[in-house]
Amino acid sequence: MRLLIIEDEKKVADFIARGLRAERFAVDVARDGMAGWEMVSAVNYDLVVLDLMLPGISGTEILRRLRCRGGNAAILVLTARDATNDKVENFEAGADDYLTKPFAFAELLVRVKALLRRPPPTRNHVLRVADLELDRLTQQVRRAGKRIELTAKEYSLLEYLAAHPGRVLSRTMIIEHVWDESFEGLTNIVDVYVRHLRVKVDEGHSKKLLRTVRGVGYCLSEEEAT
Amino acid sequence: MRLLIIEDEKKVADFIARGLRAERFAVDVARDGMAGWEMVSAVNYDLVVLDLMLPGISGTEILRRLRCRGGNAAILVLTARDATNDKVENFEAGADDYLTKPFAFAELLVRVKALLRRPPPTRNHVLRVADLELDRLTQQVRRAGKRIELTAKEYSLLEYLAAHPGRVLSRTMIIEHVWDESFEGLTNIVDVYVRHLRVKVDEGHSKKLLRTVRGVGYCLSEEEAT
DNA sequence: CCCATCATTAAAAAATACTGAAAGTCAGAT
DNA sequence: ATCTGACTTTCAGTATTTTTTAATGATGGG
Numbered sequence: 051m052r053l054l055i056i057e058d059e060k061k062v063a064d065f066i067a068r069g070l071r072a073e074r075f076a077v078d079v080a081r082d083g084m085a086g087w088e089m090v091s092a093v094n095y096d097l098v099v100l101d102l103m104l105p106g107i108s109g110t111e112i113l114r115r116l117r118c119r120g121g122n123a124a125i126l127v128l129t130a131r132d133a134t135n136d137k138v139e140n141f142e143a144g145a146d147d148y149l150t151k152p153f154a155f156a157e158l159l160v161r162v163k164a165l166l167r168r169p170p171p172t173r174n175h176v177l178r179v180a181d182l183e184l185d186r187l188t189q190q191v192r193r194a195g196k197r198i199e200l201t202a203k204e205y206s207l208l209e210y211l212a213a214h215p216g217r218v219l220s221r222t223m224i225i226e227h228v229w230d231e232s233f234e235g236l237t238n239i240v241d242v243y244v245r246h247l248r249v250k251v252d253e254g255h256s257k258k259l260l261r262t263v264r265g266v267g268y269c270l271s272e273e274e275a276t
Numbered sequence: 277m278r279l280l281i282i283e284d285e286k287k288v289a290d291f292i293a294r295g296l297r298a299e300r301f302a303v304d305v306a307r308d309g310m311a312g313w314e315m316v317s318a319v320n321y322d323l324v325v326l327d328l329m330l331p332g333i334s335g336t337e338i339l340r341r342l343r344c345r346g347g348n349a350a351i352l353v354l355t356a357r358d359a360t361n362d363k364v365e366n367f368e369a370g371a372d373d374y375l376t377k378p379f380a381f382a383e384l385l386v387r388v389k390a391l392l393r394r395p396p397p398t399r400n401h402v403l404r405v406a407d408l409e410l411d412r413l414t415q416q417v418r419r420a421g422k423r424i425e426l427t428a429k430e431y432s433l434l435e436y437l438a439a440h441p442g443r444v445l446s447r448t449m450i451i452e453h454v455w456d457e458s459f460e461g462l463t464n465i466v467d468v469y470v471r472h473l474r475v476k477v478d479e480g481h482s483k484k485l486l487r488t489v490r491g492v493g494y495c496l497s498e499e500e501a502t
Numbered sequence: 503c504c505c506a507t508c509a510t511t512a513a514a515a516a517a518t519a520c521t522g523a524a525a526g527t528c529a530g531a532t
Numbered sequence: 533a534t535c536t537g538a539c540t541t542t543c544a545g546t547a548t549t550t551t552t553t554a555a556t557g558a559t560g561g562g
Contacts, residue, residue: 064462069448072492155448156318157304160311188444197499201550202491239552241508248509264507264560427539465541467519490518490549509558520547527540532533 051166052093055079056086056112057101057128062151066099069155070162074189074202076230083107090116095123097165099158100145102129117144124165126158177212180272182251182259184212191251198250203228207243208251211260211270220267244268277392278302278319278456282312282338283327283354288377292325295381296388302456309333316342320439320453321349323391325384326371328355339371348412348439350391352384403438406498408477408485410438417477424476429454433469434477437486437496446493470494 053075057063060081067077078093080086083106090098090112098116102109109127116125127145147161177184181194189205191198200208206228211219221240229239244260252258261269279301283289286307293303304319306312309330316324316338324342328335335353342351353371373387401413407420415431417424426434432454437445447466455465470486478484487495 065448068462069446072446072448074492154302154304154319155452156315159318160306160314163314164311203551237553238508242510242552245509245511262508429540463542464519468521468541471520471522488519504562506561507559509556511556512554514551514553516549516551518547518549521545523543525540525542528538530536530538532535 051096052076053078053097053099053162054086054089054093054095054123055099056083056104056109057099058082058104059101062101065155066158069159073159074205075162083109083112087112087115090123091119097124097126097162099126099128099162102127113144126161126165128153177209179212179215179270180257180259182212184209193251193255200247200250203243204246204250207240208247208270211268214270216269216271216273218263218266218269224267240268277322278304278453279323279325279388280304280306280312280315280319280321280349281325282306282309282330282335283325284308284330285327288327291381292384295385299385301388309335309338313338313341316349318449320436323350323352323388325352325354325388328353352387352391354379403435405438405441405496406483406485408438410435419477419481426473426476429469430472430476433466434473434496437494440496442495442497442499444489444492444495450493466494 053070055063055066055070055077057066057079058081063079063081067079070077078089078095080089083104085106086098086100086104087107089095100109100112102113104112113125113127116123124146125144127148129148129150146165149158149161175185175187177186183192184190184205186209191200191205191208207224210224210227224240225237244262248258248260252260259270259272261271261273263269279296281289281292281296281303283292283305284307289305289307293305296303304315304321306315310333312326312330313333326335326338328339330338339351339353342349350372353374355374355376372391375384375387401411403410403412409418410416410431412435415426417426417431417434433450436450436453450466451463454469470488474484474486478486485496485498487497489495
């Protein structure tokens, strides 16, 4: 999940960014309206956290443009406490939710999660493939009930594979999903990470879940390879 | 003091929130049962103002869950005038006080203050994780029966971690709860205090309770990492 | 047997966490 | 009011882990 924060106060931006990153979101920060607008145009974000009080292009202007461009990013607006009059306006202009400053991070997090959960209501908390379980809420992984520690990237990759069990995913697809959009041409990073996962997930189990499909990519499946 | 209002009527919620903020409480608002439950799970509130008539999860359900989870938040329930029959039920379910709508703000304030002033009743003073015990009444901490001296901040941090055993808490969350300032930019103060705790709590014990989850935060847990 | 493809390993680069000490704060005692 | 000592916070250097690159060895289909 890709998020953009458009906020000029460094403290606030850092604080939010750090918290959201800890929740394993990919977070970018823009420090003013112009930069924000450019980034929004360049990348397909899932959600934008937008401060309305900005130097350069005003937040309201960005909001309007975003909606008229018809992107599919959810928009969470930050307003000053007493700007209550603007609220109605903002909702009309296309904000999906708003929060008045100052706010507790937990409050922001709840709203962000609510907005991101919105489109696919089928998003299950627990993915299961054979005796492998991933909990998307707590990001915990277990195999045969035993806890497995994964790094951020490892988890990300495994989640992607587990979300499409039995399906063969190409390296290109994987890179686009797990790593940022554009990754330099030739790299074997996917292979390396698949190996990491094999060591942590498959090693010591007779049933191997990670399967290589030559010339195509990788696949996480219950079926035993021949 | 951290308060949460769970109330779907915007007018009422705003009204109460504003009034309580003027009294210098840190107030969060949840607009439906689901959001409320998530926030309660995420944050250790001192008091929850809970409307019983909610969309999503019903207020009664939240009440039940809260108590069964055994948080230490006081709960002030708002009910409709004529729902007198429910009152007894609610008290049994664990409400600490109730108020019938409509009510005067002053009335609410009196009850809130009374609840917050109350000496923590004989409910869950003791948090326990493995052989670590914290008594919230006396703020005493013991590991394997042996007394540990902690400073105010150290205790505060440990209590927060112990209140959510097994759960990974991000630095952002921790800063918000233990240091109530909202937006402190980048600081490693949490790291420093975790170290203090490690020296006092984990050092000399073979089973380490404080676990670092890289890129995310910290966790107090009985479970041994793999 | 050849060659493209994949696996494995090592090691550089980047990100993140730990550590110890200095500087700053605050409350109680003198 | 000033001092004192404990507590809190900041800072900077070190250590560790993760991520990425790259080089080498293995494998299998044609």
